[in-house]
Amino acid sequence: MTFLSYLISGISLGSVYAIIALGYTMVYGIAKMLNFAHGDVIMVGAYISFCATSYLGLSPLVSVVLAILVCTVLGIVIERLAYKPLRQAPALAVLITAIGVSYFLQNAALLIWKSDPKTFSAVAGGSIKLFGGELTISAVTIVTVVSCIVIMVGLTLFTGHTKMGTAMRAVSEDKGAAQLMGINVNTTISVTFAIGSGLAAIAGVLLCSAYPTLMPTTGSMPGIKAFTAAVFGGIGSIPGAMLGGILLGVIEIFSKAYISTQLSDAIVFAVLIVVLLVKPDGLLGKHVSEKV
């Protein structure tokens, strides 16, 4: 039974990673950039939700909606101001700018909300007891897993069946050709950032509901891990991000439970390395053969 409860908490943590990884993967697929500031958007989302519930006394659901709105706008603003002027620049220049944005968000949060950790109250309370009380599943876990599935299905339908989704796939395939077909590349990229950042807000609220300490650096480690998860599943692939995220969460919780708490991160990263050596394009990534 303990195995099952570890598995469930692994899936729950993995779902959060998966939601963050979806944001990474979508932005990477379209803008071909590693958005290092993504982890810090998570933190901003969590703080907005925290302020809305604690200071304004809004209900958790309203606070989540507010966080999503703020993060979506933030994502679009960041993209317009910092990344758009660098569309033609080398990939490394964009990477460093993203790091600059990440520093900026962390330090702005430090100034606004100070460094002392805030205690986040979960968006959903209560728990369900199964098997005569032997297995407890908290409401947060259920909300996390359900929202992860909903987001995943929603995104798949969105990219597969809507006009904007088709445009996104076209831009990620070939920017120039997409433009020739009458697709507004800039709008498409902005929408991608908006969706990614909105997802980050949800992830932030869910993450802090499960692990309630909120600090300006809260987002960075989950950000790095989710990024790893996106690579794990094959970066650019939506089901890959989902699979990578959940696997990563399960591996992390299992190694914490059965091997060593201190070495759990090392184990997670070691698994990533092994997977990439065997499958260099990630679990579900497309292999692109090199043209000479």
Place this chain on the structure above:
Amino acid sequence: MKKTKNLLTAGRRDYLISFGIVILAFAVVQTMILTGNITSSLKGQLVPICAYIVMAVSLNLTVGILGELSLGHAGFMSVGAFAGIVVTTSLADVIPFAPLRLALAMIVGGLLAAVAGVIIGVPVLRLKGDYLAIVTLAFGEIIKNIVNVLYIGRDAKGLHVSLLEPKFELAEGGKMIINGPMGVSGVAKLSTFTSGFVLILITLFLVLNLIHSRTGRAIMSVRDNSIAAESVGISVTRYKLLAFVISAAFAGMAGTLYAMNFSTVTAAKFDFNTSILVLVFVVLGGLGNIWGSIIAATLLTVLPELLRAVRDYRMLIYAILLIAMMLFNNSKLKVRLMEKRAAKRDSKLNKEAD
């Protein structure tokens, strides 16, 4: 013939500028110290600046010359730092002369980091682009995690090493050197500004010679077009690994220098953020531009100190400056300025020719 001559002069200019900057800076700072015109906070930054310069130059070898993005450079720094500490503490009684002990520690630190470079490089360099970057990140985190649970103690019987928890009993008079997540405390501060200066000179000499040698050109050909390089008989794997391992070795030495400047050192100091910091130096200084790395490393390490007056806002300003610099570097404005300068130089050359 004309082309090779240009190459040679480009090489000579690199040497002149790089060594010129470093020696001039050393002379200026030494005069400042002698005349007492230096703030204590800046004085405390001198050795870290030297270490960061070596880090930036060595990372430039991987990112700028070899063309592979590495996000785990601080891992090698960590290996060098802790290896160096073990060496200096163990040899404290055998070699009383501090500079010699430091040099020996740097050599051991560099060698161990090179070994780590081989272990990491062999699997990593099979991957490409962003996948390679994420695996170097992963290795950096793994090194940090392992050092975090490493316990090394020393007594009359020799060194004792264990992972996860101290599984050994130290005999009377024994001393714990590395104490897991607590790291190392009570390190003898052996690093001096002069030793940092010497390390920079050695690094510059070796790296610049490497870049402008046949081997260096082979490495750059791998960066520019690995398939073309392979088709003219250059072993891509060999040169990739060579550049990566040399880069790791220098990072190890920089780590030793850095660690010997603080009385307490923990594994957490050499994390992802440190790797990123050094990468920022390299990119801002210009990929493949060695003296650019030196200037960027110095300025960006001093910058937070200079912004001390605005205290709370300094890291915020640092972030804004970083973004602004990257935007300016890739803006149309800069292209126009460069064109203007080039036109001026051309007209001057034409005048001289007349």
